[in-house]
Amino acid sequence: MNQSIIFTDQQSWDGNRKVVVFVGQQSGNLIECLVSAHYLENLSQLQIDDEVMALKVFSEYRFDLEDLAEELIEAEEFNQLGQIEIN
Template identity: 80%
Template sequence: MNQSIIFTDQQSWNANNKTVTFIGQQAGNLIECVVSVSYLQNLSQLPIEDENVALQVFSEYRFDLEDLAEELIEAEEFNQLGQIEIN
């Protein structure tokens, strides 16, 4: 793992977009990373119908998701809002 990118322990559920948001930090800049429920469902092979299940699945696969987000950050794959999206 590249120590120039650090992920906080925070994660939150966005009910409108059906995503889990987590935060990375690189050179003092906070980078919002979002992972879709559909990606979490494909990863876990579980139906995700509410916040509790989404956050539980996210926690279970957190390190894999952070590794993927790190790769996307290093490749500068930011969306128009400056976020990293994992779909």
């Protein structure tokens, strides 16, 4: 694991966009990472109907999702808003 990227313990559900939002920090910069409900459904083979289920599935796969986000950050795969999207 690259120690230059650290992920906080915070995560939240954005019901409008249907994504779980979590934050990474690299060289003092905060990077918002988004993982879609669709991606979580494919990963877990469960249907994501609400915030509770989304955050539960995210927690179960957190380390894998952080590893993926780290790879995307290192590859500089940012969207136009400077976010990392896992779809």
